[in-house]
Amino acid sequence: MSLREDVEAVLRAWNAYEIAQGGSPIIDFDCFPGGPEAEPVTDRLTAYRRLAALRSVADGPLASRLDADLAYLGAVLGERPPLSDYIRATQGCGAAGWPAEYVEERAEMARGALADLGIGWGPDTNSDLRQAEGLLDVQEAPDAIRQAARELEPVIREATGSTAPYRLTIETAEIDAYWTYWLDGAGQDVRLRLNLPNVEFTQVGARQFALHEVLGHGLQSASLAARAAAEDVPWVRLLSIHAPQQVMLEGLAQAWPLFVLPDDKVLITRVRLTHYTQLVLSQVHQALNEETPVIECADHLRVCVPWWSDKTIAGYLTDRGADPVHRSYMWAYPAGFDWFVALAEADAKVSREVLHAAYREPLTPTDLAELWPAGPPIGGPGGSLRLRKPPVS
Template identity: 55%
Template sequence: MTLRDDIETALRAWDAYERQRGCPAVIDYDCAPTDVEIPPVADRIDAHARFTDLERRAHAEDQPHLADRVGAHLAYLRALLGEHQPLDAYVQATQGCTAAGWTDDYITACRDRAISAIGACGVTWGPDTAAHLDEAEGPVPSDDVPDLIRAAATEIEPTVRRLTGATADYDLTIERVDLDVYWAYWLDGAGSKVRLRLNQRNARFTAVRLRQFAQHEILGHALQAANWSANCTRNDVPWVRLTSVHAQQQVLMEGLAQALPLFTAPDDEPLTTRIRVDHYLQLVRAELHRAINTGTSVADCVDHARDRVPFWKDSTIADALTDRGADPLLRSYLWSYPAGIDWFVALADTAGPEISGTILRTAYQRPLTPADLAQLWPSGPRIGGPGTPDTP
């Protein structure tokens, strides 16, 4: 067996262990599903020993991409075992980029752009912005959501396939769940089979959000992962064929999925307005992510969040701080959202069609790390921020 195959076997064994304990899965999408049953690891120490050995092998065989991937799993395992690395080191090891953050001037400029965009929709900035924006977009009855999502995806899918070169089919199942967790929707799967879960506690849809959601989850994630899987069927690819949200492909996946409408529907102003607002909100979440991990008090974080986003509820702020400060998985994974959307918004706004076209097509052929993205666009912004942010 190759080193890649041994890494995948170790991942399946660790994933089986975590799932049988009722803990978050290790594998989110399986691009090379198999009927071979892999026994679970004995415990997390066993998993740590296996990945430590695999990391040594990767360095000995001069396979830095595989060494980095194994390093992400080791960093997350150590966090599960109680180790608390400084944020920048932890994010660098897992997501593959810095957690340097963005300056106040930059974040304020993104806020001003978002305010200008919602103003064009007749919505003002203040405590009621979220509610008024939902009203302007047109709320959608929850019972109609699954069919409307499919219809929205079908309408824009030819454009996405043209831009990305994706040719794979996907078989989508939509489930409703009611869970007390941070996410409103979650996608996972294996091969061409994709499962989309809608968390009824958090999921709220408007006509615009439906179009955004269809591009993010179905055409941004499902089609992309299914196309990776089809590539694995045709070719003996050198990369690990299992995705994990604590690993380096996630900046690509979440960044492109969030910003995809800027490439596919740039003239859909209500939809691009949502992207501009989300870009700003992710940068504020990044500020809180850094602050709560670098010694800023909860009170100061709350005051800063209220000042930055007057329409956020206290429960929203509390969840943001808890997730990013206390949860080993989310402390890594949630950084991929601001890091990813900021880079891909810049790509859409400034790179030009030749560079952006190459990146979109490559992104649907194989997982790309932040280092891969930087190599494809050397003059692009630093993923994870340029640093020198102001502390809340």
């Protein structure tokens, strides 16, 4: 076997172990399915030793992927490296964050977009925006997503050059977790799961779901799988959320409306608002990992995003501070989103090159920076971290 196949074999064995133990899968999308079922490793330490042995002889894309696997598995086993080191090893980018002034600039953009819709800033902002988006019964969600995906698919294929087929399955789940929707799969088979307790479905949300999950993650992963089936690619053909392609995957998925539906006023307002809230979450992600008291982080979120409940805030804090996978993975959202928002505002020739490349290989932050050297630093330029406090009553 090749070194890449050796790496994939260990990852499959580790994945089989986690599933057998009732844990979360390590592999989120298999771009090269069809081989024999993997035998689980006996324990995580065995997986770590095997990956470390492979890392000693790896370079290029295999080395960066193994660095991510070892850093994440080390964290699962008990390590807690500094956030900057952990994010660099797993997500492949910096964790410097964004200046408070920049976050406020993005807040003003979101406020302006909301004001154009007649929506104010306060506890009712999200519910008022949902009304403007057109409420739908959750049972209508699968059909609405499929219809939106059919309508938008030609646009995404033109923007990316992808001709890969895919087969979509939509399932529902009821899980006490942060996520509202999740996509995984293998080869050309794409599965979208809707977490019903968290779903607040709207007509605009159907377009957002279709772009983010189906035509973003789904078609993109199927496109990578089609290339892996046709060529001897140099990268690991197993996608995992703790690995450095995730910044590209989540960043583009969130920003797709800016590229293809810039005149959809309500949807773009939702994108602007989400961009801002991701930047705010990046602030508490940093603060928690600098041992800032959790109540100060919670107060900051309450002031900056007044429509979030304590339950919502508690979930966000737990993910970013205590969970090894989310301590890594959640940074991909603001890091990737902010970079692709900037790309959407850049020269169309540059963005077209990036979009085409993104549906051919799992680009890392280093790859993205090489495609657009003039782009902003992925993970933020750094700056003062100032948490806000609620007004004294």
